[in-house]
Every structure is written in structure tokens, then in C-alpha cells.
Amino acid sequence: MIEFKSVVKTYDNGTTAVDDLSFVAPTGKITVLVGPSGCGKTTTLRMVNRLIEQSSGSILLGGEDNARTDTIRMRRRIGYVIQNAGLFPHQTVLDNVCAVPFLNKSDRRASRERALDLLELVGLDRSYASRYPWQLSGGQQQRVGVARALAADPPYMLMDEPFSAVDPIVRKQLQDEFLKIQADLAKTIVMVTHDIEEALKLGDQIVVLKEGGVLAQVGSPAEILANPADQFVADFLGVSRGYHALSFERIDRLPLEATPAVRVHERLLGQASDWVVACGENDEPLGWAEADGETLTADRITVAAPVSLPRGSLRELLDAVLASPSGRAIVVNDGGTYAGTIGHESVMRGAMGSLETERAS
Numbered sequence: 358m359i360e361f362k363s364v365v366k367t368y369d370n371g372t373t374a375v376d377d378l379s380f381v382a383p384t385g386k387i388t389v390l391v392g393p394s395g396c397g398k399t400t401t402l403r404m405v406n407r408l409i410e411q412s413s414g415s416i417l418l419g420g421e422d423n424a425r426t427d428t429i430r431m432r433r434r435i436g437y438v439i440q441n442a443g444l445f446p447h448q449t450v451l452d453n454v455c456a457v458p459f460l461n462k463s464d465r466r467a468s469r470e471r472a473l474d475l476l477e478l479v480g481l482d483r484s485y486a487s488r489y490p491w492q493l494s495g496g497q498q499q500r501v502g503v504a505r506a507l508a509a510d511p512p513y514m515l516m517d518e519p520f521s522a523v524d525p526i527v528r529k530q531l532q533d534e535f536l537k538i539q540a541d542l543a544k545t546i547v548m549v550t551h552d553i554e555e556a557l558k559l560g561d562q563i564v565v566l567k568e569g570g571v572l573a574q575v576g577s578p579a580e581i582l583a584n585p586a587d588q589f590v591a592d593f594l595g596v597s598r599g600y601h602a603l604s605f606e607r608i609d610r611l612p613l614e615a616t617p618a619v620r621v622h623e624r625l626l627g628q629a630s631d632w633v634v635a636c637g638e639n640d641e642p643l644g645w646a647e648a649d650g651e652t653l654t655a656d657r658i659t660v661a662a663p664v665s666l667p668r669g670s671l672r673e674l675l676d677a678v679l680a681s682p683s684g685r686a687i688v689v690n691d692g693g694t695y696a697g698t699i700g701h702e703s704v705m706r707g708a709m710g711s712l713e714t715e716r717a718s
Contacts, residue, residue, distance in 0.1 A: 433461055
């Protein structure tokens with residue numbers, strides 16, 4: 358774990374960037390630092406690996422005071438990911454990933470093989486190994502940056518707005534990929550972001566800071582959404598706080614409807630005003646189609662993303678209902694095959710019940 362104990366950072370001009378900060382980043386979890394500009398998020402992050410020295414207090418890495426540890430040895434045990442990846446432009450992708458293992462004098466052949474494995478882990482083919490950073494897209498460079506941070510198998514990782522410099526589609530892909538990696542590797546991670554949606558999605562724990570580096574609240578995303586500590590935290594979360602809270606509500610208690618399903622190349626029997634679920638050959642839902650007696654072809658399908666029954670959230674379900682031409686969300690079981698639909702009335706009852714529970718708490 359990473360523990361902050363009464364940490365203060367005051368600059369020579371008298372400015373206090375971080376003021377009496379105490380919290381614990383649990384082992385194997387992602388702790389996300391959020392707050393307005395000037396609240397000391399990046400300063401807090403950089404004090405962990407002593408890129409910035411704290412004025413007082415202590416920061417413990419696995420119980421060891423970072424101020425009493427050899428700086429170079431400590432930094433080589435901490436993966437560091439920043440905006441725009443920060444890759445060495447004169448080195449190939451493979452050499453970028455191997456940078457820290459080579460500094461640690463690890464076996465070069467073993468390090469290169471691990472680097473190739475890591476490229477695949479972050480979603481890049483091994484053929485990228487011989488390319489240079491300028492030959493990659495922004496999203497690909499960011500993936501290489503994550504691979505480089507993981508190369509020495511560090512117990513700790515620091516991430517400073519790692520996905521903010523890419524477009525929204527790539528950002529979502531990188532976030533999803535990173536969560537898969539973290540599920541396997543369980544690193545102790547402290548991350549900075551200005552995006553509250555990203556914090557709620559990635560964080561096991563959220564640390565909200567006020568201006569001047571004052572701690573406002575620490576808790577899980579669900580806890581902070583349900584019970585903000587004060588008006589500052591509530592205002593920071595914004596008016597969509599209740600909507601965000603639906604991300605942590607399961608949907609398995611809502612009733613399924615047996616909406617008819619039709620496979621591609623079958624006839625769409627029924628009333629012309631009816632909507633049916635269009636499925637592929639393996640009963641995987643593709644979207645919606647109007648039942649007008651004609652044969653179902655691919656160009657007649659209104660594409661819709663299904664919601665997974667075991668893992669889906671009430672927020673995903675609400676999004677699916679709002680985007681659906683039928684006012685219903687398509688639900689799949691754990692194997693990805695069609696399970697049924699859930700109508701907007703059931704979704705709204707579930708959402709209102711969730712909000713009532715939040716207000717009561």
C-alpha cells in the first residue's frame with residue numbers, strides 16, 4: 358500500500374500546494390485523485406516518487422518511508438505513465454518498453470521477450486516492436502507507455518492523466534483494456550484525472566481534494582456518490598450525481614420480457630408496428646427490426662448494444678432504453694446469447710428506487 362501521513366508541500370514563495378494530507382492507497386487497488394485545478398493532484402502524485410519533495414510529513418511505500426529510501430532504487434520499483442506517453446523518440450517501441458529492465462541490468466533476451474508479451478497485453482501486435490513512436494497513433498503511443506510502466510513488474514504505478522490526450526473512443530478502449538490488465542496484475546495504483554467519469558469508472562477508491570491540497574473526502578465511488586461529505590464534494594460531482602450512481606446498481610432484480618427474436622434471413626412475422634430482436638446465427642443479438650412480414654436482412658437492422666445480465670448496470674440499461682427505437686433494452690446472458698428485454702417502465706422504476714435509497718442514506 359501507499360500511505361500519506363500528514364503530508365505538506367509548501368513552496369519558497371509561501372504557496373501551500375498540499376496541506377496536512379493523510380490517506381491510504383490500498384494494495385492491489387486503483388486510487389484516483391480528483392479535484393479542481395490547483396488542488397495539488399499532480400503535486401501529490403509526484404511526491405510519491407520524489408520528483409517533488411514534501412515539506413513535512415511522510416509517504417510510506419509498503420511501510421517504507423520514501424524519504425529514507427535510495428531514490429533511484431525506489432523509482433525503478435514504480436511504474437510511471439503520463440500524458441502523451443513520454444516515449445523516447447530515438448528508440449524503437451521495443452527499446453522504450455525495455456528501458457527500465459535494461460537499467461536494472463536484467464537479462465536482455467528475457468526482457469525483450471517480456472516486452473513483446475506486454476505489447477500483446479496492452480492490445481498491440483508484436484509487429485509494432487520495431488516501429489518508432491512517431492509511426493504510432495496517440496492511442497498506440499499511450500498503450501506503449503502503459504507497457505513500459507509494467508515492464509519491470511513494479512508493485513506500484515503512478516498515472517498522471519494517462520488517457521486525457523486521446524479522443525473519446527480511444528480513451529474508452531484504453532480504459533477498458535487497462536481494467537482488464539489490472540484485474541490480472543492487481544498493481545497498487547495512484548492515478549490523477551480531471552474527468553470525474555473516468556474516476557468513477559476506474560477507481561476502487563476516490564480521493565477528492567479541495568484547492569490548496571486539502572482533503573475533502575475519501576471513499577469508494579458508490580460511497581462518495583451516495584453520501585458526499587459536504588457541499589463542495591456534491592458540487593464537484595455535479596447535477597448528474599444520481600445518474601452516475603446508477604452505474605453501481607445491478608439489474609438482475611428487474612423482470613425480463615420475452616420479446617420475439619428473429620434470425621437474419623428469417624421472415625419478420627407480426628404487426629408492422631412491432632419491433633423484434635434481430636439475432637445472428639448463434640442467437641447473439643444484433644439490434645432491432647420492424648416486424649412487417651419481410652425477410653430480415655442486415656441492412657434492415659437498427660444496431661443496438663445489448664446489456665449483460667450478470668455484469669450490467671442500471672445506467673447501461675437506461676442508456677440502452679433511451680437509444681432503442683422500441684423503448685426496450687436488449688439483455689444477454691453470460692454467454693452473450695439473447696436472454697430477453699427490459700422495458701422503459703421497469704428501468705425507470707429501478708432508477709427511482711435507487712435514487713430513493715440514495716436519498717434515504
